[in-house]
Amino acid sequence: MNDYWHFFLNDVFPALNQGLWISIAVIVPSALLGLALGVLVGSLRVYAPAPVRLLNEVYVSLFRGTPLVVQLFFWYFALPHLQIGDLRIVLSPMSAAILGFTLCSGAYHSEYIRGALLSIRHGQIKAAQALGMSKTQTVLWVVLPQAMRRALPGCGNEIIYLIKYSSLASIITLNELTGIGRTIAKQTWRNIEVFVALGLYYLLLVTLATLLLQYIERRLALPGFSHARR
Amino acid sequence: MTTPQPILRVEGIHKTLGDQLVLNDVSLTVNRGEVKILIGPSGSGKSTLLQCLNFLHHPDQGRIWLDGREFKATSRRELCAFRQQVGMIFQDFNLFDHLTALGNVQIALIKVKGMAKAKATHRAKEELARVGLADKMDLYPAQLSGGQKQRVSMARALAMDPKVLLLDEPTSALDPELIGEVLAVIRFLASAGMTMIMATHQIAFSATMAHEFLFMEKGRIVERGSPVHLLAPGATSRTMAFCAKINELSGDLGMAERRCASSSSALADKPQGGHGTT
Incomplete structure (x- = not known):
């Protein structure tokens, strides 16, 4: 028993804690940027003129239609081989991961946002226009604040999912939680202990995110917008 | 108010929705402080006309003047500026x-x-x-x-x-006991000199403050005149017939004509062109 504690306290926890910070450094910007991108793309898919809408549809089908691993490989391994003039983009593992996760989760978020936008009664849009609001003002001040509340459960789901698929960053050499976990496991051959601990770290992250999302949902709750009780 | 001052004037409005001609050559003028009432069966184009008046629907043809200036929906900025001056009240509040x-x-x-x-x-x-x-x-x-x-x-x-207020059946979605409070506000606005165009089925109420009734059918204004005239006892107007039908449907069989007549006789002492509330 003492040996176990020793192993966890001296080897597993310190290493995983380090990886935890790197994971967080990937997850937080990806979640925020992904959500922002999703709101933008979702709105454009509903309200933009046809050519812009089409462009956004292409983006979504591309990023929902290909495996995330392949996308990450592309950003990290393939992008440096593309040369436009003198421009050659080489991304660090961290940047490649954030870029890949943002673009992927943005595509999924946009779907939740689009659904929520379509659920807003058209009469309110007419009323806003009758008051002299432009289309952009209407979307910004009338439709989106309501749509965001409706999309929150779905978007929250996507963020939870992002926390877990952030583990894929390890295959483009980023030493985040999973990457570090695999290294310790390889070095010590104590697969059970390491991977159980690793799983618990993710469970902890997801639990914290769930609590945070519930808090946000409660803070934004308005009469007439409750999803739970109806 | 000696000389009538046109606030909103439209001429020759046509509007097609789908393959149906919803508005067919509609023209009207509202002067400052006037209340015009649009009546007519549902589907006659009242709502579409009101929405054309602030360009929620863009008319296919026709010209619109607001406060003496012709408005052409050329830019979005102008459109927004125009709509600010034309208030709109919807049936389902929005x-x-x-x-x-x-x-x-x-x-x-x-x-x-x-x-x-x-x-x-x-x-x-x-x-x-x-x-x-x-x-x-x-x-x-x-x-x-x-x-x-x-x-x-x-x-x-x-x-x-707004320079003019458009009301699209403002009480139609309300429970009967709640209609009164909304009508009271409308009556107050009329007495304060607000220029209004209202589509409504509240004929008896609107007869007490309207300067003109416009009866619409199949996208046209087929009859227009003061309520006193159109609802005079024994009048053979379309408005009268429609009014009788509404009252009939609400259960006052036989009472219908007297109802209409009494609402118009209440107007007898109402000064024409003013906006008193009787």
Whole structure:
């Protein structure tokens, strides 16, 4: 028993804690940027003129239609081989991961946002226009604040999912939680202990995110917008 | 008011929705302080006409003048400026569900008129007090009754200082016991000299303050005139027949004509061209 504690306290926890910070450094910007991108793309898919809408549809089908691993490989391994003039983009593992996760989760978020936008009664849009609001003002001040509340459960789901698929960053050499976990496991051959601990770290992250999302949902709750009780 | 001052004038409005001609050569003029009532069976084009008057529907043909200036919907900026001057009240209120009563009235003042927040709040409170909702301004639409919602929507439109107010069956979605409070606000506005065009089935009520009835059928204005004239005892107008039918449907068989007649006789002492409330 003492040996176990020793192993966890001296080897597993310190290493995983380090990886935890790197994971967080990937997850937080990806979640925020992904959500922002999703709101933008979702709105454009509903309200933009046809050519812009089409462009956004292409983006979504591309990023929902290909495996995330392949996308990450592309950003990290393939992008440096593309040369436009003198421009050659080489991304660090961290940047490649954030870029890949943002673009992927943005595509999924946009779907939740689009659904929520379509659920807003058209009469309110007419009323806003009758008051002299432009289309952009209407979307910004009338439709989106309501749509965001409706999309929150779905978007929250996507963020939870992002926390877990952030583990894929390890295959483009980023030493985040999973990457570090695999290294310790390889070095010590104590697969059970390491991977159980690793799983618990993710469970902890997801639990914290769930609590945070519930808090946000409660803070934004308005009469007439409750999803739970109806 | 000696010489009539046209506020809103439209000429030859045509509108096709789908493959149906909904408005067929409609023309009308509203002078300052006048109340015009659109009546007619549903599907006759009343609602579409009102929505054409502030370009929620763009007319296919026709010309529109607001306060003496012809308006051509050439740019979006001009369109928004035009709509600010033409208030609209909808049948189903269309309040912004995520904003309180105060927020509903305030938002266009801040975002469209660029008013400072404190000033907009002050103005919004004033407007809400005017429709009798000073104590309800922190409630959300989901917490208000239908009549209260409609009054908020009137405060919201009035806060923009419109030159003319369009009302699209403002009481049709209300429970009977809630209609009165909305009608009271409309009556108050009429007495305060607000220029209004209202589509409604509340014929007896509107007869007491209308300067002109416009009877629409199949996209045309087929009859127009003062309620006194159209609803005179024994009149053979379309308006009279329609009015009788409405009353019949609401269960006053036989009473219908007398009802119409009595509502018009109440007008006998109403000065023409004024806007008293009898």
